[in-house]
Amino acid sequence: MAFRIRTEQRVEVPKWLPTATSIGSVIIAFILGGVIFKIVGGKPLQALSFFYQAVFGNWGVFSDTLVKATPLIIIGVACAVAFKMRLWNIGAEGQFYAGAFGASLVVLVPLVPLDSPKVLVIGMMMLMGMIFGGIWGFIPGYLKAKYKVNEIITTLMLNYIIINWNNFWIFDQWSDRGFQMTATFDRVAWLPRLADYAKEVKAFSGVTLHLGVIFGIIAAIIVWWIFRYSRWGYEIKLIGDNPNAARYAGIDISKNIILVMAFSGALAGLAGMSEISGVVHRLQESISPGYGFTGIIVAWLAKLNPFTIIPVSVLFAGLIVAGREIQPTGLSFLLQGIILFLLISSDVLIRYKIRLVRVDKETE
């Protein structure tokens, strides 16, 4: 009896299916990774347990993972907003740096007296971070809306400009005793961390998780609400799906290109603020190990769903943390690669039904 595989296009996709394939992909990636580990002579189960220990093992390391996930969540949400309208903002990295620069101005100029209450300083840093990130998104948005300049090129190029702009300031103007970094910020400019409350709750001692993760969750909720219920979100979806139809429905596309790019940039800028205020506590070189680019992948893997971005970010943050802790580092990259590969190919399962059919039956 002969069988063959037949694929049929799905008319309607069950709601649970995308989640199931994503989780399935991750599990299969770990199994495949384990097999490869075994082949090269390792002990896969032991490695997996190390991996687990390094990422989720105790509150300390799990908090490290969440700290790494924080910028990914915010940037992932920022990218999702732009991608929903098919605006290819790949400049989140630059907008992140612009936000970091804007937030630093508050402390380094200083824009508010440093003996002001913490709420004021942090609030000002958030505002400046979002304004500077927003400007860095506004520029390519304006160029695209007015002169049809391809945003992929401009956002990418603006990344290099802002990184070198930052370098100018930290190498020269704000250099701390010749090091390529500014002096550590006054504590008033630090985002509250769980460790700050170690006196009250003993378990928090040494836990680095900071308020930025809440920014990420709030950003996800706001963007979810915009897409789900707001007029603006509806306009973004319509332009993304069919710009001709949107124009025909009387929507101002140029205005929305500028608004969405500026909003996306402002969110990425907030991620930059959260990183320097919550983790680095100064402006320095390489504050991002490519968060702006990983955020793009995160947004896509989460299918642009703001809530899905949160667990996906944690997974990627886990892989970053594990890469640091586990030897050889390659294992974590290997897993990243396999997960990406499987997630992208699992799209086929969402779009098509795959069936095993008997050949003799098919001819009926």
Place this chain on the structure above:
Amino acid sequence: MNSTSPAVEMKDIVIEFPGVLANDHVNLTLQEGEIHALLGENGAGKSTLMNALAGLYKPASGTIRVRGELVSFNSPRDAILKGIGMVHQHFMLVPTQTVTENILLGLNEPRFVMSLNKFDQKILDLEEKYGLFVDPTTKIWQLSVGEQQRVEILKTLYRGANILIMDEPTAVLSPREIDELMETMRSMTDQGKSIIFITHKLGEVVDIADRVTVLRKGVVTAEGESMKGVTKKDLAQRMVGREVIFTVERESHELGDVVMEMTDVSALNNRGLPALKDVSLSVRSGEILGIAGVGGNGQSELAEVITGLRKCSGKIFIQGEEISNQPPIKAINRGVSHIPEDRTAVGTAPSLSLTDNTIMKGYKKHPIGDGWRINFQVAQKHTSKLKDKYNIIAPSVNTPAGKLSGGNLQKLILAREINCEPRFLVAMQPTRGLDVGAIEDIRALLLEQRSHGAAILLISEELEEVLSLSDRIAVISEGKIMGIVDSEDVDIDKIGMMMAGMQEIRE
């Protein structure tokens, strides 16, 4: 081979598509060294017939002889081997490569070493011979449309074609380029090439053709007649035909005020050529003004300028307010509804739900719009009401619009555009491609809007539709209004003449 046989002889060609008989026992004979015009409206079956000759389709029955030899083509390559080359309406060129590279593309020579200089010279010789001048070393993207067309012609000549099929070659050209093309065609026939020239423009047939074959709805209405023996009027009549007018119950009523008025409106098409020339029209409340014309004569541009989708010169007023060159939202707010020509590319967002698609024009209005929010519960209820009222067949209001059939998609657009009680409705090809039942429904809806006092501009290539629904009929040709007639005293011959580009003639 017989030297006295015609270059091409197509006999009893039948080509059928699902639901349409595109060619019904069509005969066409092309003599050596002549320019033979193939005339007919859009959808008459001209391109289908020529695609069969170029090896793209296989006729269901009928015979094709090339210089007396019976042939059967399985691919365009077979046709090229017999010396038949087709210059398509849409160019198939690689923009970043040079003229020479494009001409050589797909050929066996040069084999491996690209000694292009040698081939440049060969192409220059060919250009010299037929007067088709274009620099062989230029890249395609730097050429004008007319020059690109010359490259397409050179491509077929280089492959040794001596029978050329040109599919509406003048459609993309400016008047000066058309003159140059005509000269080239003459010089090609002087050197023994034979040309079939597909067109729907009567003027060009008179200018250039030796003989003409007219197709109407897949049937030959004039077979290879010499241009000396026929009059323009006769050709126009054979092209458009004497259609049976279905009488639609259209009660007469008092007309209201002028709702839409446009004066001296001119506009360019997407290629920057004039598409509308000094068009002045007005439509009153309770009136349907039909625009008759062969497709591509400025109808799309007309609909677009009124709805704010295209810039123009001149003035357009809706209920006294000027809306020309204003963003589309202005027209929408003045009560203009628009049933667009292209229901998938413009009328709907395919991956969004029925609900998202029905609220496209009204999402800001209470109760669907609620400040910053959209009340999707109200929107869904509204959509399911429309779905029942207009009999839109779909699994649910959450189904993506792209999954709907053409007829249901059109009903969805109509429901959206009509339900808001428009003051002025632009309906472009509202029944194209639909089955009889859907066509009747949609026509009835248009008449219902008319009796509710809407002013309607009905643009259609279906003459029968325009005649049966309209109160007045304006005929458009090459962007100009050739004349406006009352539907009470319609003379089909006169309309046919005007559609073919001739002003009203008083005999």
